[in-house]
Amino acid sequence: MIRPFGPNEFWFIVFAVQWTLLLSAVAFAGGAIGGLLIALGRVSDNKVVRYLCLGFIRLFQGTPLLMQLFLVFFGLSIFGFGIDPWIAAAFALTLHASAFLGEIWRGCIEAVPRGQTEASWALGLSYFDRMKSVVLPQASRVAVAPTVGFLVQLIKGTSLASIIGFVELTRAGQIINNATFEPFKVFGLVALTYFIICWPLSIYARRMENRFAATARR
Structure with a gap:
């Protein structure tokens, strides 16, 4: 039976936001x-580790997220192995995010001036100390804007979890539309x-990118 779109339907969609944010x-x-x-x-001195990480990135960047959820x-x-849609969605999206963040952060690490690394070698710092005290603190400044930008894409990407039955924002909309047949509304x-969630993050990422660019020009 078709029912009208009312307050209950509105709040059902709004409350589904919590599952989108949690995922x-x-x-x-x-x-x-x-x-x-x-x-x-990816920046390791071990050639085997570098190629294994590169293969992981190519696999998850070169295949659709929807297919990864299906697999x-x-x-x-x-x-x-019976698996809950919530666990499947979280696992697939985690692998997807690992590949993209790994490549983003690899670029940020390599953006640190080579002289910083050479100076840490001259001081006799170990790989762990060099990364912890010299490279990563500088790379993190560069990484803020693209990382927030990817987070926006990840939030929107959670909508694909509806295809395996996980009830997040998009799936909640599908359920209500099937009951009311008011797709536009x-x-x-x-x-x-989605816009209310993502727009402030997009603005923040743009401001951080502009701030870093201004600092780099000084």
Whole structure:
């Protein structure tokens, strides 16, 4: 039975935002850990580690996120491992974020002037101390803007989790649209909600990028 779009439907969509934000937070946190390891592996002196990290990046950057969600959710089921859509979405998005953040942060590490690394070698610092005390603090300043920019893309990417049945913002909109048959109103609200979440982050990323550019010109 078709029902009108009312306050209950409105709040059902709005409350689904919490699952979009939670999935984004989990994927970003996991991706940050994985991305840091990938970035450090990409600039490692070990050739095997560098190529393994490069292969991981190429795999996840060269395949659609939707396919990655399918492979995690349905692939594990083929081998007899039942998996919850929430876990599948978080795992797939974490791998996706690890690949992209790893490459972003690799570029930021390599943006640190070569002289800084050479000076740390001259002081006899170990690889760990060199990264912790010299390279990473400087790279982190460069990394803020592109990292926030990727977070915006990750939040929007969580909408694809609806395809495996995870009820986040987009899936909530689909459910309400199936009950009300008012797609313009329903998905207009969904789009507006994404905009409200992502627009401030986009502005912040742009300001940080401009601030870093101004500092670099001095």
